[in-house]
Amino acid sequence: MSYSDDELREYFERPENRRRSGKDPSQGDDIRPRTPVGRYWFNRLKDREKAAAASIVSWTALVVLAGTLGLGGYFLTLLDEIPPTREIENPEFQLATVAYTADGQELQRYAYQNRSWATYEDISPHVINALWATEDHRFYDHWGIDMQGLLIAVPVSILKGDPRGASTITQQLARNLYNTRIGRRVTVERKLKEMVTAVQLERRYTKEEIMEMYLNTVDFGYPAFGIESAARMYFGKQPRDLTLLESATLVGMLQGTSLYHPVNNPENARKRRNVVLSQMERRGVIEPGTAAALADEPVETSFRSEAITRSLAPYFAEYVRRELEAWGERSGYDIYEDGLIVYTTLDSRLQKMAATAVDSVATCLQAVADYEWSEKGDDEMVWSLNMCDYLRFEDSSWSELYKENPSLIRNIQVDTERYQAMRRLGMDRSEIFQLLDANEAYMDSLKAAKHRLEAGFVAMDPQTGYVKAWVGGREITRDWYDHVAIARRQPGSTFKPFVYTAAIDNGWSPYYQLPDDSVKYVDPITEVEWNPTNFTEISGRMMTLREALAHSVNTVTAQLMLEVGPSQVAFYAKRMGIDTPLAEVPALALGTSDVTLLDMTQAYSTFANGGLRYEPTVISRIEDRQGNILFEANTPPREALSEVTAYTMTDMLRAVIREGSGIRIVAGEYQLGQYDLAGKTGTTQDAADTWFMMIHPDLVMGSWVGFNDPRFRFRTNYWGQGARTALHVVGTFFRDAAAEDSLFVTKASRFPAPSVYGAPESYFSPASLDSLAAPPDSVDTSNGSERRRRVGW
Numbered sequence: 002m003s004y005s006d007d008e009l010r011e012y013f014e015r016p017e018n019r020r021r022s023g024k025d026p027s028q029g030d031d032i033r034p035r036t037p038v039g040r041y042w043f044n045r046l047k048d049r050e051k052a053a054a055a056s057i058v059s060w061t062a063l064v065v066l067a068g069t070l071g072l073g074g075y076f077l078t079l080l081d082e083i084p085p086t087r088e089i090e091n092p093e094f095q096l097a098t099v100a101y102t103a104d105g106q107e108l109q110r111y112a113y114q115n116r117s118w119a120t121y122e123d124i125s126p127h128v129i130n131a132l133w134a135t136e137d138h139r140f141y142d143h144w145g146i147d148m149q150g151l152l153i154a155v156p157v158s159i160l161k162g163d164p165r166g167a168s169t170i171t172q173q174l175a176r177n178l179y180n181t182r183i184g185r186r187v188t189v190e191r192k193l194k195e196m197v198t199a200v201q202l203e204r205r206y207t208k209e210e211i212m213e214m215y216l217n218t219v220d221f222g223y224p225a226f227g228i229e230s231a232a233r234m235y236f237g238k239q240p241r242d243l244t245l246l247e248s249a250t251l252v253g254m255l256q257g258t259s260l261y262h263p264v265n266n267p268e269n270a271r272k273r274r275n276v277v278l279s280q281m282e283r284r285g286v287i288e289p290g291t292a293a294a295l296a297d298e299p300v301e302t303s304f305r306s307e308a309i310t311r312s313l314a315p316y317f318a319e320y321v322r323r324e325l326e327a328w329g330e331r332s333g334y335d336i337y338e339d340g341l342i343v344y345t346t347l348d349s350r351l352q353k354m355a356a357t358a359v360d361s362v363a364t365c366l367q368a369v370a371d372y373e374w375s376e377k378g379d380d381e382m383v384w385s386l387n388m389c390d391y392l393r394f395e396d397s398s399w400s401e402l403y404k405e406n407p408s409l410i411r412n413i414q415v416d417t418e419r420y421q422a423m424r425r426l427g428m429d430r431s432e433i434f435q436l437l438d439a440n441e442a443y444m445d446s447l448k449a450a451k452h453r454l455e456a457g458f459v460a461m462d463p464q465t466g467y468v469k470a471w472v473g474g475r476e477i478t479r480d481w482y483d484h485v486a487i488a489r490r491q492p493g494s495t496f497k498p499f500v501y502t503a504a505i506d507n508g509w510s511p512y513y514q515l516p517d518d519s520v521k522y523v524d525p526i527t528e529v530e531w532n533p534t535n536f537t538e539i540s541g542r543m544m545t546l547r548e549a550l551a552h553s554v555n556t557v558t559a560q561l562m563l564e565v566g567p568s569q570v571a572f573y574a575k576r577m578g579i580d581t582p583l584a585e586v587p588a589l590a591l592g593t594s595d596v597t598l599l600d601m602t603q604a605y606s607t608f609a610n611g612g613l614r615y616e617p618t619v620i621s622r623i624e625d626r627q628g629n630i631l632f633e634a635n636t637p638p639r640e641a642l643s644e645v646t647a648y649t650m651t652d653m654l655r656a657v658i659r660e661g662s663g664i665r666i667v668a669g670e671y672q673l674g675q676y677d678l679a680g681k682t683g684t685t686q687d688a689a690d691t692w693f694m695m696i697h698p699d700l701v702m703g704s705w706v707g708f709n710d711p712r713f714r715f716r717t718n719y720w721g722q723g724a725r726t727a728l729h730v731v732g733t734f735f736r737d738a739a740a741e742d743s744l745f746v747t748k749a750s751r752f753p754a755p756s757v758y759g760a761p762e763s764y765f766s767p768a769s770l771d772s773l774a775a776p777p778d779s780v781d782t783s784n785g786s787e788r789r790r791r792v793g794w
Contacts, residue, residue, distance in 0.1 A: 096340025096626060097230070100321055102313075103467075103621070106349040109318035111325065113337045116226035118626070121213040124228055124240045127248035129212060130286040135252055135277045137170040138284050141208055145171045145199035168192075170215050171199040177218040216240075221251060222258035235263055237303035245287070249277040250300055267300045274300065314352050316473025316483045321345055321619050328623070328632065340626040346467035346618055346634075351460060351738060351745060355470035358733035359456050359704075363475050365389040366706065366726055367454045373716035374399040383719045388729070399452050402713070409712060413451060419443070450479075451713050457484030457598045457705045458730055463606035466615025466636070469700065469745075470734070484705055489581055489595035493723070494553045495683030495692040496592030498608070498650060499574040501550055501558075503565045506573065506646040511547040511653055520559045522587055531587055533559045536684075536718075547653050551661030553682065555591060562590035577641045578603035578614055592683060601694060602703035608651045608679070609696040611753040612642035644755045651696070651752045654679035658695070662724045666695065671732040673739065675748045682728060688714045688721025693728040695735065698750035704730040 034043050034052055042052035042059075097112030110117075121129075133140040139147050147169050168176075175198035202211060221231035228251070232240040236247050243251070253273035254261045263270040278292035312318040325336045325343065334341065368391035372378055375396040385391065403410055414420050414437050423433045437444065453475075460470040473483035482488060505511065517540045522531045533555045549557035562570060567585040574583060579601070583594045599617055607614045615638045623632040642650075655678070657663045662682040667674035676697060683692035689711035694703045704727040708714060715721035738745040 095226075095338045098325065098336045098339065098341040098343060100318065100325075100343040100345055102345055102347045102349040102352070103469075104349055106313070108314065108345055108347065108349075109312045109321070110230075111322055111336050112224070112226075116217065117229045117340070118217055119213075119227065119229040119240045121209045122241075124213070124216060125243040125248055127245045128216065128228060128240065128243055128252065130284075131248045131252040131277050131281055132212070132216070133170065134284040134286055135280045136173070136255065138280070140170050140212075143169060145169060145201075145203035146196050168195065169199060171202050171211055172196065174211060174215040174218065175199045175202060177215065219255060220258060221254055222262055235302050235304060245278075245291075246274065246295060246298060246300075249274045249281070253277045263300045263302050264304045267302075270300045271298075310477050313349055313356075314347055314471055315477040316485060317345075317347055317352075317468070317471035317619065319481075320471070320473075320483065320486055324620055325623075328620075332631065334631070341631070342624040342626070342628075343620060344622040344624075346462075346465075346469065346621050347471065348469045348745075350741075351470040351734075352472075354737040355458050355460065355472050355734050358730050358737070359458050359472045359475060362388075362726075362729045362733060363454055363456045363706070365392060366720070366729075368392045368394060369720050370454055370715055371397040371399070371452070373720065374402045376400060378716055380716060383717055388720075388725075397449075397452060399448070399713075401716070406712075412712070413447065413710070417447065451708070451710050453479070453708070455480065455482075455484055455707065455709055456727075456730060457488065458703070458734065459485045459598055459602050460700055460702045460734070461602055461606050461617060462699070463609035463615070463696065463701045464699075466603070466606070466618045466638075467621065468617055468619050480709070482709065484598060486597055486599045488705075488709075489597055490690045490705060490707065491594070491685040492592040492596050492601060492692055493683035493685040493690060494555075494592060495601060495681045495694050495723070496574070496594075496596070497550060497553065497558050497590065498654060498681055499577070499579075499604070500562050500565065500570050500590045501546060501653060502577070502642065502646065502650050503569045503573045504546065504561055505649050506642060507565065507569070509546065509561075509565075511649060512545045514543045514545055515549070515557045515560045517542055517544050517549070517554055517556050520556050520563075522559070522563060524586070531559075533588075533591060547656055550653050550681075551656035553657075553662050558590050559587065562587050573642075574604065576614075577607045592685065598703050598705050601692075602701055605694045605696050605703065606701040607641045608647050608654065609698060609701050609752060610638070610647075611644045612640055612647035613638035614641040644753065645757065648752060648754050648758055651679050652758075654681060654696070657681050663693070663695070663728060665724065665728060666732055666735075669732075671736050673732070673735060676735075676739065676746065677751050678735075679752070680731075682723040684722045684724075687711075688718070691721065691723040691726040693723045693726075693731050695731050696752075697735070697746055698752050699746045700735075700738070702731045702734065704728075706730065 034040050034049070034056070036056065039052055039056045042055040043049060046052050046055065095113055096116050096118060097110040099110050099117060100108040102108050137147065139149065150169075172195040175195050179198060206214070216228040218227060220226055221228070221235075225231040225234045228240045231251055231254075232238055232243055232247075235251070236243065250263050250270055250273075253270060253276065254263070256273060260266060261270045261273040275292060275296050278287070278295060281287045282289060282292045321343070322336075325341075328334075329336045365388040369388050372384065372391045372394045375394065375398065377384070377394070377396070378401055411434065414434065420433055420437065423436070424430075455474055456472070457474065458470065458472040459468065461468050471485055473485045473487075474480050504513075517535070519539060520531075520533055523529070524531070535555045536553070539556060544554060544557050546557070546561065548554075549561075567587055567589050570589060571583040571585045579596055581594070581596050581600060583589060586593075603614070603617050616636055618634050618636065620632070621634045622630060624630055658666050658678045658680050659674075663680045665671065666678060666680070678695060678697055680693065680695035683694070684690070690705065690707045692703070692705050695701075706723075706726040715726075719725065735746070
């Protein structure tokens with residue numbers, strides 16, 4: 002084909018002609034597509050409409066492919082944050098370590114998240130049905146992602162700008178199991194992680210297993226993690242026993258554990274519970290009309306806090322926790338995550354008796370102290386010989402103590418952290434005192450803490466060292482200071498048996514005599530003079546060691562100490578179980594070095610066990626969650642004393658109970674003379690500490706009663722004695738234990754006697770029991786208004 006000169010000139014001079022590429026000058030308009038894809042399909046199909054359709058399909062496929070590749074690339078960036086297959090197949094759960102008493106009662110749980118596992122079969126069907134009906138009614142139909150729900154939720158989320166909703170139970174489980182990887186922030190990224198993980202979970206687990214894992218990992222409000230903890234904490238039962246209403250209440254909490262808390266917000270919890278019931282009715286898992294019929298039912302709980310302060314033995318539980326932590330560090334276990342099972346030595350029945358004894362006796366003695374330091378009190382006179390008679394008085398100001406000691410209030414203010422903080426700020430002393438005095442609420446609180454009488458009690462099995470009861474104080478919420486294992490106080494006369502033990506073991510006879518006469522000793526190095534006196538007057542007569550110990554005669558004990566030597570006495574005390582530092586000076590004989598109640602009880606158990614020393618044991622066995630034994634207590638005893646020495650001392654301590662300062666146990670209000678008992682009372686200077694130790698072949702007991710601050714004490718000498726304070730704690734406990742028909746202690750039990758000794762059956766004959774004299778102050782106190790003169794003991 003050829004073009005004329007005019008046609009060529011027109012083509013090059015007019016641009017619009019050049020734009021019509023592909024046009025044949027001899028033909029009409031050019032119909033070929035302009036895009037490469039369009040021209041490609043036009044050249045292949047030779048049809049403009051078909052080429053246009055093919056182009057649209059191609060562009061759509063290209064966009065889809067690009068989106069798929071982009072999304073795939075995005076998912077690749079999330080791979081490091083999505084749980085790997087190994088974690089999906091073997092998820093790790095934080096499980097609480099549960100400690101039990103020796104008789105099978107739950108003592109305490111130790112956990113970051115208080116969770117114990119409940120199998121699917123152990124969960125009430127009401128819980129299962131309430132959960133899927135409310136949270137994910139297509140749970141049994143989807144494969145981890147509810148596409149129908151997602152299609153509804155996505156537009157709503159876009160409109161609201163909040164990517165929530167449509168999370169299946171499986172997605173929620175993914176978040177519970179792998180919250181550090183998936184996160185909890187409300188973002189599209191988190192949703193995608195959830196979805197991918199949920200699909201993997203569905204591939205590897207059955208619906209029942211997913212439901213079980215979900216209910217064991219979900220938070221029901223601190224500190225209840227999982228259905229087992231929630232059922233026990235809110236309703237005091239196992240998950241299998243939850244009723245329809247209880248199940249609906251717990252499932253309702255999942256929308257907001259604080260807002261729908263059944264204890265703190267019962268009305269909100271009731272409304273939410275009714276929503277759950279309506280959903281269950283809607284899905285056909287309960288009969289029509291059930292939700293309406295139950296709508297007005299109140300939310301009833303049996304709330305039991307898992308806090309250690311609510312344990313039946315909180316001080317003991319705290320001591321066990323410290324022991325477990327130390328064992329875990331040595332053995333490579335985390336007691337807060339590994340779900341261990343711990344069996345302790347405590348007996349819940351004896352523990353309740355001990356707690357009751359401490360509470361009842363300390364309450365009455367608190368009233369005594371409050372009365373004595375009120376305006377009605379007196380230094381020499383007692384109002385009643387019955388401690389509980391004082392409960393009628395309400396004055397707890399201790400005004401007379403502050404009158405006798407004007408500087409005391411300033412001294413206790415100086416000891417406070419608030420005073421020390423003000424001093425560090427450069428404030429003047431007088432300015433600080435003025436501010437503290439003006440703060441009445443603070444001063445009342447400070448005084449109340451100082452006036453509060455405290456007590457400690459512990460009981461051990463002497464034949465094993467197993468601790469059976471432990472009361473570290475009157476109320477742990479007021480005072481965490483454990484008066485069994487932590488508090489160190491002077492033991493007073495309860496330390497004397499170590500002096501006599503050192504003597505007996507080195508050849509002294511129980512019938513060796515010393516004069517009850519004044520003692521004067523001057524330390525050759527310090528030139529400090531020591532001249533101890535008796536609580537009662539010095540008699541001047543000769544006394545056997547047995548008699549002197551029975552009646553707690555200080556002068557005889559002091560002379561014996563000088564003969565035996567302080568270092569020898571300290572040696573025997575440590576050998577028997579006293580682990581605290583002891584000052585090896587003559588005054589040690591009268592209990593001037595601080596000890597713990599637990600150490601004293603261990604040492605006295607050596608007497609009861611024929612000279613064998615067992616370490617106090619609080620944990621008998623530890624198992625992992627599969628029941629494999631990880632630890633079992635099997636500490637052999639050590640021979641601390643010869644059998645002859647131990648029994649000789651035990652027999653001398655029998656005299657304390659049968660004729661000495663502990664006679665109230667057998668001849669007073671307790672009437673326990675048919676039991677083989679021995680013991681010792683103790684009181685320190687100014688009655689700051691009062692003690693009583695008592696041993697029986699089946700049980701060894703120790704009690705301390707006093708004030709945390711030694712500057713506070715009983716006012717009269719009558720009440721400031723171990724024989725009238727701590728003895729009552731032990732006596733009340735043992736009387737209650739003895740009432741259980743030989744379950745804990747028996748009348749037939751006898752201390753192990755060497756062959757050279759005869760059995761002490763004469764002690765327990767009817768004639769011997771009838772001859773026991775009542776304490777001199779066991780008189781009728783029915784006339785409570787009558788004031789009586791002080792009776793020394």
